[in-house]
Amino acid sequence: xxxxxxxxxxxxxxxxxxxxxxxxxxxxxxxxxxxxxxxxxxxxxxxxxxxxxxxxxxxxxxxxxxxxxxxxxxxxxxxxxxxxxxxxxxxxxxxxxxxxxxxxxxxxxxxxxxxxxxxxxxxxxxxxxxxxxxxxxxxxxxxxxxxxxxxxxxxxxxxxxxxxxxxxxxxxxxxxxxxxxxxxxxxxxxxxxxxx
Amino acid sequence: xxxxxxxxxxxxxxxxxxxxxxxxxxxxxxxxxxxxxxxxxxxxxxxxxxxxxxxxxxxxxxxxxxxxxxxxxxxxxxxxxxxxxxxxxxxxxxxxxxxxxxxxxxxxxxxxxxxxxxxxxxxxxxxxxxxxxxxxxxxxxxxxxxxxxxxxxxxxxxxxxxxxxxxx
Numbered sequence: 001x002x003x004x005x006x007x008x009x010x011x012x013x014x015x016x017x018x019x020x021x022x023x024x025x026x027x028x029x030x031x032x033x034x035x036x037x038x039x040x041x042x043x044x045x046x047x048x049x050x051x052x053x054x055x056x057x058x059x060x061x062x063x064x065x066x067x068x069x070x071x072x073x074x075x076x077x078x079x080x081x082x083x084x085x086x087x088x089x090x091x092x093x094x095x096x097x098x099x100x101x102x103x104x105x106x107x108x109x110x111x112x113x114x115x116x117x118x119x120x121x122x123x124x125x126x127x128x129x130x131x132x133x134x135x136x137x138x139x140x141x142x143x144x145x146x147x148x149x150x151x152x153x154x155x156x157x158x159x160x161x162x163x164x165x166x167x168x169x170x171x172x173x174x175x176x177x178x179x180x181x182x183x184x185x186x187x188x189x190x191x192x193x194x195x196x
Numbered sequence: 197x198x199x200x201x202x203x204x205x206x207x208x209x210x211x212x213x214x215x216x217x218x219x220x221x222x223x224x225x226x227x228x229x230x231x232x233x234x235x236x237x238x239x240x241x242x243x244x245x246x247x248x249x250x251x252x253x254x255x256x257x258x259x260x261x262x263x264x265x266x267x268x269x270x271x272x273x274x275x276x277x278x279x280x281x282x283x284x285x286x287x288x289x290x291x292x293x294x295x296x297x298x299x300x301x302x303x304x305x306x307x308x309x310x311x312x313x314x315x316x317x318x319x320x321x322x323x324x325x326x327x328x329x330x331x332x333x334x335x336x337x338x339x340x341x342x343x344x345x346x347x348x349x350x351x352x353x354x355x356x357x358x359x360x361x362x363x364x
Binding site for chain 2: 020040043044045046047050051052053054055056057058059062076078079081082085086181182184185186188189192193195
């Protein structure tokens, strides 16, 4: 699958989940396809999953989804151990792994292009195998995200994507969220405060 | 030490509505962390890195909780980016960190920690206070949390080892 197919599937499966995206293309694609007030776009590199963990702990009645590229996720991957230690059943961490950094010309390989296996990293961090998923295509990815968002978490999902059709970060055609990060935080806080 | 620092900090924090504590163990703050762990209703989140902990606190705050982060001030060095993000999006995070740039730092291996403790807050324009002997820690942390929540700003509270009650 490519990034567009993956994000189409994820957007269709989002429901009313709180979402924290990492930096880069996934943020704009989610904004285009499934924007909700309960969304933080372009969280700084390495922190989307940790922020999502905090929201999940604060709001146990909410489903919470982190969406990160593998470059960002690996930079903050210590959160794997903390998420497993805390085990919020409403947390889903999704990594879309295209094997390259999504910045510059999009051709700089990331660690997963040299053997890093994020699924095995989760297992090494203590996760039960039943909570760690590697769907093979977009349909399986969408189904897995939808199922994971029903509960029984935490879940860790890695979707491998083909970067050959990804737009470079400098492309004017790459969608970007049209909401300031401050407004995102205000909207999310307001939306979650209505939960009581 | 003229007061029970752990009990004072806990009382002030609870009075200010603090209901969660993200922390990385630290020798100076061990007794404080243990006091928070024993506090009914306090969500305790041990993290693996200080910047990860600040990010978790950002999420807790977005979700309506009122967290503090506890760490040795060395962890502030990792946390610049996520603290900056918290400021940009006006999500307040209260940091309680041991050590400061002031008196009472006898050990050379704390040199880097001492150098950056106040520097990170100054560089980001984040308000901070340095606790001192004779000052009520209960009142200080209460006021720190008040300002963080009222002004939607992160706020640092630096606690020198001798104020925290650490032996040296």
